[in-house]
Structures are given as structure tokens and as C-alpha cells.
Amino acid sequence: MSRKTITIKDVAAEAKVSRATAARALNNYGYVGGEVSERVREAAQRLGYRHNRVAQALRRGELPLVGFIPGDVQNPFFAQIAHDLDRSLRPQGHNLLIACSEEDLEQERAVLENLRSLSVRGFIVAPTSEQETQHFQELAAAGTPIVMIDRRAGTIGCDSIVVDNNGGAREAVNYLVANGHRRIAFLGDEARIFTARERLAGYRKALEENGIESDERLIAVSPSTTKHAVETAIRLFRQAPAPTALFTVDSLMTTGALIALRSMGLSVPRDVSLVGFDDFDFATFTDPQITVVAQPIDRIGPLAAEILLRRIDGDQSEPQHHVFPTKMIVRGSVAAL
């Protein structure tokens, strides 16, 4: 318990050198004599010295900390990215600070401000709003790099990594239409969220291209949570006439829809055809297996980490905007009408 912490001063005293020299030896920079360096290390070892990154940070600038602000780590999509980020950042000496926005703009702002006061070196964010981005703008203007993932936010000059949401959604809906469906429902989250917007746009576009008038009653909005999705899907399919097909916007929504349909005694694909955005473990386990639009999740985290690290190292080049293609995986959840 609180036995006095060993500082560089103690090490210096023990090794009979100045603090400056001790610091140099301990961090191998500047010139230090081999023998002296050795002595300092031994002293440090003996005393049980450990670096104090906080003091170092105060002097040098910043802490080896990167902030990750997803909507919710519980979502498997973000959980995997968190994991990949940790894996990519840690070997480079950076630690991951996670703070969920819970898709709440106020909380996003608070969390950002909070991490900022910790002198975080950079951020990886899935912004909760496409319009309200002043807090990011300020941060970016102050020189802290931000990489946006999954979603892009407005006009900010920062890097972004997204997938072709619009195209993916279009492909899904086109496939449904090609199978004879016209009353195709859409289950997504709020239009404020970038991906939801783009996927909805793709849905609309596909309908339009096929000369199908879109029916607002078929478009349902729900927080991205299995539980909420269940309720919303039930409401969607209680309508008369009920939709014959459903496009869901992420794997949690798809799961919720599946549970809802089953609880209503509706069978996939006999009663309802289904295509979901985002692949997931169970998609191949259900009977029938679920047709999905897959996105290359495993490429997002590593790329985001790489870009951010480069920015932290001072890369000032033009912002990069990556758009990964999606890929439809046809399985058995769509029936021809």
C-alpha cells in the first residue's frame, strides 16, 4: 500500500547521476555512456522504477491514448471493430479508450469533450449525426485527427471509411423485386444516422427503378437493438395488407425481425422473404439460411487504425475517403412470389 513511488530522481540518486542522464538512459535517447547507462538500468531494476506516462505526457504533449466512440459496443459490428482496433493500436503503443455515444448527440458531445480533456491523441468515431458535427470540427481544427468509420459526417475534413450502403441496399431490394415482391418493408434506424439514411435511399432508389411506388407505412424505424426490432417488426407485419418481403438494415435488426416473424407464426421464406444488411454467425444456421448483404467488417478496424496512426505521426495529406464494396450472399430466405 502506497509505499512511496519510485521516480526518476530516486533512480538517478541510486545510480549517482543526474536526473537528465537517468532519463536519457531509461528512454534510450540522446547520448549516454554505455557504462553509465548500464548502471542506471540496474538501479531502476533494483528500485522497481516504472515510467510515469502522465508526467511524460505533460512534458511531451500527449498520452498514448486513442478514443473510440461507437454507438454501442454491444452491437457485434462495433464489438468486432473495438477488438480489431485494440489489436492494431496496442502493438504501436496506443491504448484504446471506449466511450459509447448510445446514439445520443448530447452524450456524444459530452464524451468527446471528456476524452479531449484527457489529451487523447486521436479519435475513431461512428458519428451519431450527419449534420451536427461542430464538436468534431472544433477538435479537428485544433489538430486532433479523427477517423470516421461506418458513417460519414458532413463537411468535415477528416478521413472516413464506409461501405457502399446505397449500392448494397439497392442490390438487396432489386433481388427481392426480381423475385416478384412489390410490398417490400424496410426496417432501419433513424434517418439521422448515416448508414440508415443511405440504406433507405438505396431501398427507395431500387423501388423507383422498378416503378414501384414506395409506401411510407412499410418503412419502420427502430433503435438498433434486438428487442426494439422485434416490437417494430411486429407492428410492421400487423398491417393489412402485410408486406411480402423485408429488408433489414443490420444484424441486430435481422435477428429481431426473425424472432418477431416466428412469434407471429410467419415463416421465412414461405410467408415473408428476408434480406438483411450485415452477415452474422447465425445467418447460416437458421433454417432457411438468411440471404444477406455482407460488408467487409474485418477490414474497417485495421484500416482505421492505420490511417489514424499516420495522422498522429503528422501526415497532413488530403483526407481519404474509403468506400468498401458490399457483397450479396444469396442463401435461402427469399422465395419467388
Place this chain on the structure above:
Amino acid sequence: MSRKTITIKDVAAEAKVSRATAARALNNYGYVGGEVSERVREAAQRLGYRHNRVAQALRRGELPLVGFIPGDVQNPFFAQIAHDLDRSLRPQGHNLLIACSEEDLEQERAVLENLRSLSVRGFIVAPTSEQETQHFQELAAAGTPIVMIDRRAGTIGCDSIVVDNNGGAREAVNYLVANGHRRIAFLGDEARIFTARERLAGYRKALEENGIESDERLIAVSPSTTKHAVETAIRLFRQAPAPTALFTVDSLMTTGALIALRSMGLSVPRDVSLVGFDDFDFATFTDPQITVVAQPIDRIGPLAAEILLRRIDGDQSEPQHHVFPTKMIVRGSVAAL
């Protein structure tokens, strides 16, 4: 870009007071005159002053940071806990630093050391080994509180929150036996991991109580990953005679087993009866629904946060050891033989 940061010195100058007074006004402590305080705040506002927690930390001691070291955030179990921790800690002003051990002892040590140098206030850990705990011991001895969750590690005097793994596993296996099964397989992770050990012990105990000799070939070990579990489960069921029932140790294993069985053309519960530890969304979606031993995941994170916060505030009372009961939820994945 790097327009000079505003420090308390600037604010003090602007408000024409000393740095001490400015600090007092900005953090509302000590005595400050109402009018002066007002002036300082205004100045801070005008200048766009923001706290520098790093400097504060150097002075006061520690950063408002809590470390969370799970095996893998990608596991839904830990993802939920990460989320709950963030939710519980943030309102109390603490930030969550996540670093996965990936169930590797060396990495666990490295990560711990790393977070330690950041002057983290306390840790919530799922220790990867029950025996190798010296790194925790040292940390605890130095006065940094640690709360172990999901797993307990040896003799360390720190708080822990686990569930009744042994009892839960016993109940599951007893249920299988009651349904006439005798060749019951076990799919779990390495015995080094506390939960795996305890659940295996419960499995063994149940067999013993029922006078069934345990057969080592029915006990399979795999990293806790859907993919690994699939491979291991396949190997398990390729044996002759094949097991008639399976007990899986967590939801990822259960998922893997389900996929494996399906790929082998084995139907649940007709060919194989199944009980899994840990409930999960899809357990009620599959056909039949999966019988599970549920644990109260949603109570672990909040309780861990509460205990840790108390310790950080100086609570020196005896370590608490919480053991939550599990609850078997009988659904349709077990058939009488």
C-alpha cells in the same frame, strides 16, 4: 491547427487574478468571492479554456481512468459487460480503457503494465489464469484496486464476482442424465481458465453422482470462438460411438456446436441433445429452441463498477466475493433417450 492552448494562466491574466484563484473558481473548491468567481468563469468562457486532466492528474495523483481487461471484447458476454461498465462508470466521471488479454498470459501482463503506467485508478479484469497472478498481486499491493469478474484468481485479496459455474454445469448434466443420456460430451475452453475449470468440475461431479464413468475422449477443449468450436465439435462427434448429448460452456461454443452438428447432418435433439451455458438471443430462435443455463450477465458490470468505485474512494473493508446463482431455462434441445 495548434493555435496555442489556453491554460489557467491565460484565464488568470484575462480575469486579472492569480492562477490559484482562477483554479479555485474553475473547480469550485476553497474560498472564492462570488464576483471574482464569476469573472474567472467568463474569462475562461471567452478564451475557450479547457481543463487539462493530465496536468491535474500529475498534481493530484491519478487520471479518471479505469482499465477493463477481458479475454476478448468480441465475445458477447464481455461486450455486454464493457457496455454496462461504460454506462456505470461514465456518470461518475471515469473513462473506460479496454485492453484484451486474448487469453494470453504474457499479453495480460504486458497490458496490465501498460495501463499501470497510465496511472489508471483501478481495474476490472477477467484473469486468464487462476494460478499466475503475481502481476495482480503486485498491483494490489501497491494499492490499486482490482475487481475480478467472471473468474477468480487464486489467493489475491481482491473483490470478485462470479457465477455458480459448478452448480450450473451440474444442473445441466443432471438434466441430461435424467433424460437417459450417458455418453455426454463436454465442449469447453482450456482448464487454465477459471470458468472452464469449474464448469468441467460440475460436469464431472454430475456424472459421478449418477454413477457414470467419465470418458476423457468426450471432453474437448477449444478456444472460445465460433470457428474453433465448430472444428472441435466436429471432431467430437466423428468418434464412434458418438456422444448422444453435449454440454457447451458458453454461447460462442454453443453456436459453434450448432453449426457443426448441422453440417454433419445431425439433428438436435433427435440425434444429439444439447444444453449450453449462457443464454443468447438466438437460443429462442433456433428450432428447437436451445435449453441453457443462464447467468445474470446484466448484474455483473454494474456491480463490478460499484465495488471498484467504492475501492477507489478508499474503501478498505474485507474483499467481497459475490457468487450469482445460475438458472436453467428448459427449452426444446434435449430429448429423452
Place this chain on the structure above:
DNA sequence: CTGAAAGCGCTTACAG
């Protein structure tokens, strides 16, 4: 190659 000194931004006894 090494040391004395200043300073990162903040807080806290200590005077007044």
C-alpha cells in the same frame, strides 16, 4: 557524454 535549470499545467499548503 553529462549536468543544472527551466518548464509542461495544475493544485495546495502557507501567509496574509
Place this chain on the structure above:
DNA sequence: CTGAAAGCGCTTACAG
């Protein structure tokens, strides 16, 4: 109620 001063642990020009 307010200020001058020291100091948290470290690093970095600047001399030598």
C-alpha cells in the same frame, strides 16, 4: 477571500 511559491515526475535545450 486571495496570492506567491513550491512541487507533481518528467524532458529538453543549453552549457560545458
